[in-house]
Amino acid sequence: MQENIQLHKQDVNIREDSFLQGVKDCIPTLLGYLSIGFAAGVVGNTSGLSIVEITLMSLLIYAGSAQFIVSGMIASHGSPASIILTVFIVNLRHLLLSAALSPYFSRLTPVKTLLIGSLLTDETFGVAINKTTNKNHLSEKWMHGLNITAYLNWIVATLAGAFLGQWITNPEKFGLDFALPAMFIGLLVIQIVSRGKFTKDIVVAISAVVIVLGTSFFLSGSMAIIAATVIAATLGMVVEKWK
Amino acid sequence: MEIRWHILLIIIGASIVTLIPRVLPLMVLSRINIPDWAMRWLSYVPVAVMAALVGEELLLVDGKFSSFQNHIELIAAAPTFLTAILTRSLLGTVLVGIVSVMLLRMFL
Numbered sequence: 265m266q267e268n269i270q271l272h273k274q275d276v277n278i279r280e281d282s283f284l285q286g287v288k289d290c291i292p293t294l295l296g297y298l299s300i301g302f303a304a305g306v307v308g309n310t311s312g313l314s315i316v317e318i319t320l321m322s323l324l325i326y327a328g329s330a331q332f333i334v335s336g337m338i339a340s341h342g343s344p345a346s347i348i349l350t351v352f353i354v355n356l357r358h359l360l361l362s363a364a365l366s367p368y369f370s371r372l373t374p375v376k377t378l379l380i381g382s383l384l385t386d387e388t389f390g391v392a393i394n395k396t397t398n399k400n401h402l403s404e405k406w407m408h409g410l411n412i413t414a415y416l417n418w419i420v421a422t423l424a425g426a427f428l429g430q431w432i433t434n435p436e437k438f439g440l441d442f443a444l445p446a447m448f449i450g451l452l453v454i455q456i457v458s459r460g461k462f463t464k465d466i467v468v469a470i471s472a473v474v475i476v477l478g479t480s481f482f483l484s485g486s487m488a489i490i491a492a493t494v495i496a497a498t499l500g501m502v503v504e505k506w507k
Numbered sequence: 508m509e510i511r512w513h514i515l516l517i518i519i520g521a522s523i524v525t526l527i528p529r530v531l532p533l534m535v536l537s538r539i540n541i542p543d544w545a546m547r548w549l550s551y552v553p554v555a556v557m558a559a560l561v562g563e564e565l566l567l568v569d570g571k572f573s574s575f576q577n578h579i580e581l582i583a584a585a586p587t588f589l590t591a592i593l594t595r596s597l598l599g600t601v602l603v604g605i606v607s608v609m610l611l612r613m614f615l
Contacts, residue, residue: 292596293597295602314510316509324518325518338517347521351521351524352524352525356528357528358525359528359531361529361552363536364549364552367549369537377530377534381530381531384530391597437609438605438609440605442580442608445565445604446605447597450600451597452557452558452561452591453600454591458595464551465551468551469555469557470558472562473559474562476562477566477572481572485563489563492558492559496551496554496558497549497552500555501548
């Protein structure tokens with residue numbers, strides 16, 4: 265009987281950390297990825313990019329905001345250097361996400377962390393960080409399951425957008441453009457509720473929003489996000505030190 | 508069905524500058540011991556970045572503060588937040604958000 269319970273426990277542990285569990289934990293984000301990826305495919309199509317070029321972009325860049333920017337700037341005949349620089353600035357926030365996840369993968373070799381980081385997105389980060397509650401490391405297999413599912417879904421979505429884009433005149437009618445903000449709301453709330461640092465987190469969240477609004481007058485959207493994240497996280501750190 | 512060489516150049520360049528910030532901290536920071544204060548700082552990054560992204564999506568139009576122009580999105584945010592708080596379900600939250608916006612656009 266004792267042995268049975270022991271075995272059962274181990275079974276549960278394995279499933280929690282498995283590749284398949286990572287795939288399952290990715291499912292709630294798929295709809296958001298699908299609609300954004302679809303939109304990215306449509307925009308690529310209207311910018312005059314070929315389906316091969318759109319697919320290559322999803323395979324290699326794999327970042328929604330960056331792909332919208334590349335499509336838009338190619339359509340307006342931006343220079344390669346200015347396009348690449350803009351993409352770099354927009355995706356600088358990944359530095360913070362990657363840094364925040366690093367303590368949970370401290371047991372892995374650099375090559376393994378390279379594989380994990382190369383498929384990191386806002387959404388997979390959100391799912392992963394919510395998984396870290398009461399844990400000091402994350403499973404590599406689980407992370408691959410999460411990452412690869414999101415990656416394949418993104419490629420399928422952009423391809424579908426590129427193919428069907430010619431017939432879709434108004435995706436906003438179905439509220440699909442709200443999938444991304446709704447997903448960020450979900451990730452934010454779940455993170456705050458699961459951490460149990462309610463008051464401090466609310467202070468940090470409200471400051472971040474206020475800083476985004478304030479800095480948007482003189483910074484571009486992505487730089488405002490970075491400034492808000494750095495300042496609000498510092499505020500959280502200081503407040504926690506006081507108490 | 509072709510790839511133009513200057514487009515290829517842009518895609519490869521953009522993919523390199525996207526890859527570096529994604530992998531560098533994971534590769535470097537996971538090798539060293541991070542001091543306590545830095546860990547505490549990092550622990551607030553998720554909430555800060557997600558809140559900043561929500562603020563940007565709901566309150567800015569083309570990167571500028573627009574004195575609450577996004578009426579529909581702001582109204583839809585209420586049931587979306589409520590669903591997230593009550594159910595803690597990401598899928599449920601996304602679905603309620605999308606349906607709310609769809610219904611509001613139909614009737615407003």
